[in-house]
Amino acid sequence: MTLDENWFTEAVPGEGVAFSLRIKQRLHAERSPYQRIEVFETAHWGRLMVIDGCVMLTERDNFLYHEMMVHPALFTHAEPRSVLIIGGGDCGTLQQVLHHPNVERVIQVEIDERVTRIAERFFPELTAMNGDPRCELRFEDGVELVRRTADVCVDVVIIDSTDPVGPARNLFGGEFLRQVHRVLQPGGILAQQSESPLLHRQSILEPLHRSLAQAGFSPPATLSFPVPSYPSGWWSCTLAGKACDVREFRHAAAAARAFPTRYYNEEVHRGALALPEFCRGVLGA
């Protein structure tokens, strides 16, 4: 069949694959200083945010991504008190971090304030906890902020970025990862969104693992999980520790968590650590 103008489509250049959602109407469109941001009302997936033509999130499936960007990292760290989020302007990741009672301080540094303002307006369920006194929103370049940050002062860094093109390119680079390693406390954890295991194993995941090793991290682990609205429907988050094993986590605490989740639980966490056979060897054990 052919899709008419009532569909939003994201095609992946070079992979010959596209994902489409039927839309009722476009609610918003603007060009910020950094990128083009659109919001649609879809027929069956709730609201949809698009940046530079790529799906950022839908109301229906963003829980998969946001839960898996946060809870594995925070249940891997022994006692996460200070968290730094780079990117994450829609605040869905921030909200999941704030569910953790041992977190005392979260700084989110998003380069494009418009993403957050649009989220506040069109995705209020994601920004509902932004008034929590533990959190601070900054709108500036995360690479610069990390460079200015003191040594060994953060427990968990979460890189919740767009694809590694445009403003997010530097967030996958070796120099930035060395800076992240420097600001982490011993036992600290980095969680990096790391694209599709099927589409980006060679182009992104393998170079990322090499860069993490060169930056001084202990052997990383890539956790995979479904995100239907992202290319291939299969996504990943890579954890790397500063002198700690990211394949172990606080299993009992994860099982006893006092906040609601829709995808994450202690068995899902363990299961996400299982590497598909085609990734074994090239991405570690």
Next chain:
Amino acid sequence: MTLDENWFTEAVPGEGVAFSLRIKQRLHAERSPYQRIEVFETAHWGRLMVIDGCVMLTERDNFLYHEMMVHPALFTHAEPRSVLIIGGGDCGTLQQVLHHPNVERVIQVEIDERVTRIAERFFPELTAMNGDPRCELRFEDGVELVRRTADVCVDVVIIDSTDPVGPARNLFGGEFLRQVHRVLQPGGILAQQSESPLLHRQSILEPLHRSLAQAGFSPPATLSFPVPSYPSGWWSCTLAGKACDVREFRHAAAAARAFPTRYYNEEVHRGALALPEFCRGVLGA
């Protein structure tokens, strides 16, 4: 963006979601007595088989589906010697079954012989083991064949069907599942393709679990895994045992398997058993 005529698109009615692959050319199209079958050469996903407008398989990602339809079931059974495949005309499932050295006999019953003939011509890598003397291909109605089959004579039944509409509808029904239970030996295993956890939990998975319980099976387990070319990119296989626990499997044998896989391994098997939080309770532990 809008996709031109160089893309094949499968849209899901009622879900407002579509998946597309860029195609180079259509290699084949016919209407069999049962359905319309097409084969395309895609730009980046190898060859594509389509039945009644729905993706059956691509060369690039069918390994995910076929490995997960077979190896969890066969490593759950204590010693699988006889296997019955219902559907599975492309022979990708059959091939994975034949990798297991303890299998002595496989009968595949596919209602539409044309699917197999087209697979032989356009997907020869899937049919390469069809000459194995342990296997027998029958082209008839699987529901009828099971009804005629003697009691307690099969170790594993794999239902590798199209969606539960058209010719496959009866394969999800209670009467058929009771017949499958009847023909299984004690300790026997049923593996049923069971659609998308995100899209079909209420419409298919929950009724299937109820039907399996009513048919006399021990508590079933739904394993989930990625299949990018199927709706939502997230798929499942439901295992149900005749007086046996399908959450346990021969872990050491799975780790020591002597055949190649690309997705399946013993950790992936364990991980696929982890139920997302939104399925806990409604789909068992």
